Amino acid sequence: MAMATANNGVNVQALLDAREALKGAPEAAKFTWRASCKWKNGTNSQSAVKGFFGLGQEQAHKTETSFEADHPEIFASEDHGITPVEYLLVGLASCLTAGVAAVAQNRGIQLRSVESKVEGSMDIRGILGIDSDVRNGYDNIKVTFKIDADASRQDIEALVAQSQKRSAVFDALANPVNITVDVA
Amino acid sequence: MAMATANNGVNVQALLDAREALKGAPEAAKFTWRASCKWKNGTNSQSAVKGFFGLGQEQAHKTETSFEADHPEIFASEDHGITPVEYLLVGLASCLTAGVAAVAQNRGIQLRSVESKVEGSMDIRGILGIDSDVRNGYDNIKVTFKIDADASRQDIEALVAQSQKRSAVFDALANPVNITVDVA
Numbered sequence: 001m002a003m004a005t006a007n008n009g010v011n012v013q014a015l016l017d018a019r020e021a022l023k024g025a026p027e028a029a030k031f032t033w034r035a036s037c038k039w040k041n042g043t044n045s046q047s048a049v050k051g052f053f054g055l056g057q058e059q060a061h062k063t064e065t066s067f068e069a070d071h072p073e074i075f076a077s078e079d080h081g082i083t084p085v086e087y088l089l090v091g092l093a094s095c096l097t098a099g100v101a102a103v104a105q106n107r108g109i110q111l112r113s114v115e116s117k118v119e120g121s122m123d124i125r126g127i128l129g130i131d132s133d134v135r136n137g138y139d140n141i142k143v144t145f146k147i148d149a150d151a152s153r154q155d156i157e158a159l160v161a162q163s164q165k166r167s168a169v170f171d172a173l174a175n176p177v178n179i180t181v182d183v184a
Numbered sequence: 185m186a187m188a189t190a191n192n193g194v195n196v197q198a199l200l201d202a203r204e205a206l207k208g209a210p211e212a213a214k215f216t217w218r219a220s221c222k223w224k225n226g227t228n229s230q231s232a233v234k235g236f237f238g239l240g241q242e243q244a245h246k247t248e249t250s251f252e253a254d255h256p257e258i259f260a261s262e263d264h265g266i267t268p269v270e271y272l273l274v275g276l277a278s279c280l281t282a283g284v285a286a287v288a289q290n291r292g293i294q295l296r297s298v299e300s301k302v303e304g305s306m307d308i309r310g311i312l313g314i315d316s317d318v319r320n321g322y323d324n325i326k327v328t329f330k331i332d333a334d335a336s337r338q339d340i341e342a343l344v345a346q347s348q349k350r351s352a353v354f355d356a357l358a359n360p361v362n363i364t365v366d367v368a
Contacts, residue, residue: 009226014260019312029309033270037277039298042193045281047274049266054308055258062263069278072245074238076198079246082233084279084353086217090231091271093221094253096365097229098268114223124238125213127352128203137356143365157367164365168311169268172321177357181280181327181348183341 006150010105028056044070044080085138089118091169096143099163109159110150118143141173190334194289212240228254228264269322273302275353280327283347293343294334302327325357 022029031054037047050064068081082090093116104111120141126134147156164170206213215238221231234248252265266274277300288295304325310318331340348354 009228011226011260015312018259019314022309022312023314026307026309029307029312029314031306031308033267033273033304033306035270035273035277035302037274037281037300037302039281039285039295042195043282043285044193045278045298047277049270049274052256052270059256059258061256061266065266067251067274067278069274069282071282072236072243074243075202076195081278082245082249083217084275084282085356086219086233086236087271087275087278088353088356089217089219090221090233090251090253091268091275092363093219093231094229094251094265094271095268097221097223098227098253098255101223101225101227111223114229116221118219118221120217122215122217122352123210123213124215125206125210126355127350128199128206128213129350130203130207130213135355135359136350136352137354137359138352138361141361141363143363144368145366146368153367160365160367166311166313166320168306168320168322169272170321170363170365171310171319172269172272172357173361174363175319175321176359177322177325179276179325179327179354179358181344181354182329183337183344184328184330 006105006108006110008101008105008111010102012102012105015102028054030054040080042070043075043077044068085120085122088138088173089120089141092141092143092173093118095167095169096145096160096163099167100145100147100159103159103162103166104149104151107155107159109155112148112150113146115146116143190289190292190294192285192289192295194286196286196289199286212238214238224264226254227259227261228252269304269306272322272357273304273325276325276327276357277302279351279353280329280344280347283351284329284331284343287343287346287350288333288335291339291343293339296332296334297330299330300327
């Protein structure tokens with residue numbers, strides 16, 4: 001065991017402390033994440049993320065970050081950014097990766113590298129309205145990790161499984177989320 | 185009706201032509217979107233998006249785009265990027281916005297501005313493993329549009345409703361997606 005020396009840069013003690021603190025303060029555990037979006041032209045929009053709510057008060061990232069989204073040229077658009085559906089893959093990969101690092105730290109496993117590829121398959125006859133039996137969104141997403149760590153293959157597989165079990169993005173995609181869309 | 189003059193920058197004719205073409209070529213409608221992700225340190229990772237598969241062959245965005253993800257400082261992380269769950273909100277807002285523009289174009293409605301705010305609520309007792317009855321992901325997402333357009337409120341609401349009905353990201357979040365996570 002590398003328990004004493006593993007350093008993946010995750011402050012697990014702070015997370016364990018937070019867990020203890022939030023056990024007695026469920027209201028503080030209620031978070032609201034936010035994005036705002038402005039249409040630019042055609043299928044191109046720009047979204048911004050900065051503030052969020054949690055631990056009972058307004059919070060903010062150190063800086064505001066902007067994200068361009070668009071459709072590619074093969075959809076007769078101008079490709080000013082990645083497609084909206086690709087943002088879901090970025091979210092999934094990064095959530096599982098952060099989880100692998102956190103779980104590895106908690107288990108005393110030193111990571112050397114963690115890489116992943118995510119592929120989401122979609123039949124665009126859904127969004128084009130060709131066949132109502134074809135769904136609009138992904139029918140399948142496959143994530144493949146390649147991990148170099150101070151651990152057996154079995155321990156590495158267990159890391160990934162635990163990360164998946166605790167992943168907010170995995171859950172939001174694998175299970176239904178209630179979404180309301182309104183006009184102000 | 186502004187049918188003849190509305191110009192929202194969406195080439196609806198190309199989309200209608202694609203719909204006709206793909207009716208007879210279902211294999212070409214099978215797309216695979218991709219992202220790759222590399223762990224940097226702690227909860228920080230960098231994802232990249234460039235290539236995808238569709239219309240029967242390998243395709244690519246004009247440029248590769250990279251995305252930093254991290255956890256915020258209140259989670260004892262360094263906030264080198266937005267959180268993975270915020271990427272889902274960016275995807276949802278941009279998907280619905282592109283849909284509003286496309287549907288408006290198809291209906292001859294001139295858009296002047298389309299803005300939206302997305303809020304996703306999450307009880308982090310789920311990801312911290314405090315209470316197994318609390319889910320890891322969003323329990324609710326609320327999208328609010330503010331649209332200035334050459335149309336009645338009723339027509340604007342119908343635009344948004346049709347965009348939601350055809351949104352790939354809305355579907356991927358609102359309904360279950362099959363996800364497999366493996367170690368290579």
